[in-house]
Amino acid sequence: MIDALLAPFTHGFMLQAIGTGTLVATACALLSCFIVLKGWSLLGDAISHAVLPGVVIASAIGAPLGIGAFIAGMACALGAGFIQTHSRVKEDAALGVVFTGMFAAGLVLLAFLTTEAHVTHILFGNILGIEPDEMWQTVIVGGLTLLVLAVKGRDLVLFCFDAVHARGIGLNVAALRILFLALLSAAVVAGVQAVGVILVVALLITPGCIGYLLANRFGRMAAIAVAAAVASNLLGILASYHFNVSPAGSIVVVLSTLFAVALVLAPEHGLLAARRARRRAAATL
Template sequence: MGDLLVPFQFPFMQNALLIVVLIAPAAAMLSTFLVLKGWSLMGDATSHAVLPGVVLAYMAGIPLLLGAFVAGLICALGTGFIKDNSRIKQDTVMGVVFSGMFGLGIVIYTQIETGLHLDHILFGNMLGVGAQDLWTAGLISGAVALILGVKWRDFLAHSFDPVQARMIGLRIAWLHYGLLAILSATIVAMLSSVGIILSVAYLIAPGAIAFLLTRRFVSMMGVAVAVALLAGVFGTYAAFWLDAAPAPTIVLVLTALFLVAFGVRRLRERAVP
């Protein structure tokens, strides 16, 4: 029994587990709205688009997270503006914008001399997070979870039927761009841990798994949070024994849980005459 608790004796593992617990609830709650609204690719686009903001913030000597938030917000708002003012579909706009922003970030990065590790930005560095990372992730994730917890009915109405939401007096523009701002903030909270690329899994998989397992939104949100916490803690713990990076291991756990949820859903459908 004592050997099973070995990972918890190391400070770097304690920090890795703690940051997962901090970011998982907010990311999972947000993922339910992204899945219902069909914005899964928006999380992908925004997570890639923060790279030029991170590099430019490093060059300017300002906090990297501030640059990431501004870049992600510009990408999200720009995508929404182009989609609303052109005939191009949203998925096409997102593909163009995020690939352009990501390419810009790579080009800028290759032109400067820096001690900034690109792989840490892209894939995270969960085993290297410190007190500042924990505070940043905790404050941002806490604020996001609080906003979504208080205003979930408004965001849900906007996700299902924006026209009906406008008719009952909701401010659609505020909800639309507010959700985009929350998305950017959540990605910033995950930047130091799971990184840019692997944050996409946390923004999609928990909501998708919960969508397969339940039909009520409150239950869906609860299942998504539980799935994100389970995958985060178990993936980090398993990575210690596998001598693997925690973030990719968490993604593999999420993928396995999705396949299990898909199988359970299929069995339920076959059981119904």
């Protein structure tokens, strides 16, 4: 039994997948905390889908996929902001229009452009068969994202909690917004190779939700989010090895299960805690 459980760790491709996935999970989990606090969950969803045409075009012209994905992600975020600023359309609707249009354009381009990018790998990732150049791209982009978060994390936290106060103490709120959009696009670039443009949404939203349910302070929230994402990455990849299923799907299933547990059992903000609070309130009446 023990030998069977440890068997995946004897393969180099499994260790590579676990290491790469851990870096991606950590970067996405940290960003998910900011996304949840700011209420920008749709933004993460939009950017992750909007990178598809950038990936397809980059593959067709022989450019690094990460560059195409980053440009497309930023174009989606900035384009939605432009529409919101210069029209009556609100931000969520603008994001919906832009990202669905870009995602559809990517699917159409796949039919017309000669590209080595396989639609399944783009949409669902290929972490167990990631190429060395793609792995290093993911490591570099993920590492830079974590470095910037370490340097500018406090400013971004203040920006998410109270943008008015951040502006009042002299922070450039517009620059922080652009920086956050760039970090989010970079995280999506890193996640494309690991779990694909669709399932990366889960890594950008669910860990932050888990941390938000279990913690009242940002530092603890971030630690819980990272722990949940890293554990899901490890357990999901191991499950994919033993049961011969999609690693990306396994990762997200584990992550969603952890969220369900937190939703029910969170000591202060879970469903059972809310039920006990209602009972106590009714008993005092």
